[in-house]
Amino acid sequence: MSNTPTTHDHHLPYAEDDLGEVDGASFSQSAAPDGRSVRVTGTCPRCHGSTGTEFRRGNPGTGTKGLFDRLSGRSGGTARSEPEPEPLHGEVHFCECGHGHPSIPAEVRFVGCGASWRIAP
Ligand SMILES: [Zn+2]
Numbered sequence: 521m522s523n524t525p526t527t528h529d530h531h532l533p534y535a536e537d538d539l540g541e542v543d544g545a546s547f548s549q550s551a552a553p554d555g556r557s558v559r560v561t562g563t564c565p566r567c568h569g570s571t572g573t574e575f576r577r578g579n580p581g582t583g584t585k586g587l588f589d590r591l592s593g594r595s596g597g598t599a600r601s602e603p604e605p606e607p608l609h610g611e612v613h614f615c616e617c618g619h620g621h622p623s624i625p626a627e628v629r630f631v632g633c634g635a636s637w638r639i640a641p
């Protein structure tokens with residue numbers, strides 16, 4: 521029983537907490553149907569809310585800076601699933617559980633508990 525049942529801790533105060541590398545067992549990623557973005561979903565290691573972040577693949581020559589641009593909003597299901605390690609392990613993930621945790625600043629980039637982490641390879 522390595523998995524302790526966890527529930528989303530709505531009372532956890534917001535804090536910009538860098539958790540470092542975490543075990544990515546609860547995280548998965550899937551490619552969007554158009555193949556140009558990758559969605560990483562999982563459970564926030566800090567508040568245990570479900571979080572998901574979409575990364576768009578940049579196309580060289582289209583003026584996109586960097587490999588991935590963060591997208592806001594959530595999309596539906598995916599028609600195919602293609603494991604691509606770059607965003608899962610190469611990006612810093614931020615809690616986007618969508619819950620306004622106590623003490624959350626008025627202007628935040630991601631609505632969540634403020635945690636950020638990397639997923640260990
Ligand atoms: Zn969180």
Ligand SMILES: [Zn+2]
Nearest residue numbers: 567569617619
């Ligand atoms: Zn949360």
